Amino acid sequence: xxxxxxxxxxxxxxxxxxxxxxxxxxxALGLAIxxxxxxxxxxxxxxxxxxxxxxxxxxxxxxxKYSGTLTEYATAAIPxxxxxxxxxxxxxxxxxISPALNIRFKKGDEIVREDGTTFYSEPNxxxxxxxxxxxxxxxxxxxxxxxxxxSESMAKKYFNRISVxxxxxxxxxxxxxxxxxxxxxxxxxxSHFRANFLLARDHPINNDAAWNQLTPLPPxxxxxxxxxxxxxxxxxxxICKTALKAQGQ
Numbered sequence: 340x341x342x343x344x345x346x347x348x349x350x351x352x353x354x355x356x357x358x359x360x361x362x363x364x365x366x367a368l369g370l371a372i373x374x375x376x377x378x379x380x381x382x383x384x385x386x387x388x389x390x391x392x393x394x395x396x397x398x399x400x401x402x403x404k405y406s407g408t409l410t411e412y413a414t415a416a417i418p419x420x421x422x423x424x425x426x427x428x429x430x431x432x433x434x435x436i437s438p439a440l441n442i443r444f445k446k447g448d449e450i451v452r453e454d455g456t457t458f459y460s461e462p463n464x465x466x467x468x469x470x471x472x473x474x475x476x477x478x479x480x481x482x483x484x485x486x487x488x489x490s491e492s493m494a495k496k497y498f499n500r501i502s503v504x505x506x507x508x509x510x511x512x513x514x515x516x517x518x519x520x521x522x523x524x525x526x527x528x529x530s531h532f533r534a535n536f537l538l539a540r541d542h543p544i545n546n547d548a549a550w551n552q553l554t555p556l557p558p559x560x561x562x563x564x565x566x567x568x569x570x571x572x573x574x575x576x577x578i579c580k581t582a583l584k585a586q587g588q
Contacts (some may be wrong), residue, residue, distance in 0.1 A: 386529045390469045395431075398531070399423075434467050436460045439538060445509040446497050456535035464537065464553075474504045475521025481539040488521035488537040 340378050354360075383477065392524040399415045420433035443450050464470070465477035472480070473491060480488050487508060492503045497508060507516040526533050 382529065387531055389527045389530065392467075392469075396467060401546050407564040432463055432466055434461045434464045436464065436532070439536070441512055442536070443511040444497070447509050450511055450580045453536060456500075456533055458532070458534050458537055459540050460534075462539070469527070470523045470534075473501055473522045473524060477521065480521035482538060483518075483520070484539055485515055485517050486520045486539045487517040488523055489519060490523055490525050493535045494519075494522050 384491050387396070398413060400411050400413055400420060401415050402409055402411045404410075417435070422436050423433050424432045437459050438455075439459050440454065442451055442453045442457040445451075460481060462479075462481040464481070465472075470477075472488070475488065480486065489497075489503070489508070491501050494503045497503075498506060499562055503519050503522060505520050508519060509516050523537075525535075
């Protein structure tokens with residue numbers, strides 16, 4: 340019985356070839372577009388999910404108003420992180436990260452530019468983000484000046500191996516040798532920042548710096564797992580409202 344149904348359907352399809360082609364083409368295009376949309380949505384929703392405590396990490400943005408136009412930037416004043424930690428009990432810790440510009444390393448006789456994946460960071464970045472170290476101690480890796488943590492792929496690129504803790508990497512930009520104190524796993528592509536090099540700052544951050552001096556990417560990790568309580572003082576700060584809104588709070 341079922342075999343007869345298939346024969347009848349096949350004869351009908353062959354009899355109306357033009358109509359059959361249009362139907363099959365439409366079905367194929369519909370399925371392809373549906374799959375592409377699904378893959379795109381899944382990829383977008385997977386950003387930063389590699390962090391174990393991703394639901395407790397917030398990026399503090401700044402809203403600047405010029406001539407009546409309000410524009411938001413993924414940046415904040417230098418003192419913001421310290422104020423958040425000292426004034427608001429909901430904030431467990433905060434780390435400041437800033438892109439390193441015009442970065443050039445020496446690889447043998449070759450000068451290699453590494454802009455876009457090199458960042459200056461405070462030592463507690465490993466307390467906020469899930470960045471497993473293959474070697475080195477996350478608690479001390481970036482505490483000393485002129486030290487660096489590099490990714491697994493960069494260790495292979497510059498040294499042809501991953502056991503490079505204690506080796507030095509010459510930073511042509513500043514003319515200094517950086518001691519490698521850790522090698523971390525490559526960060527996933529689904530991250531709002533992709534770091535291959537984390538450099539320790541060569542001087543302490545001035546928490547009394549002017550509030551109009553902005554530095555990019557200062558995330559903060561909150562104690563609340565899913566939301567900030569309605570009575571929290573954080574809700575009265577526009578800079579934090581922006582961060583919470585970005586996370587769907």
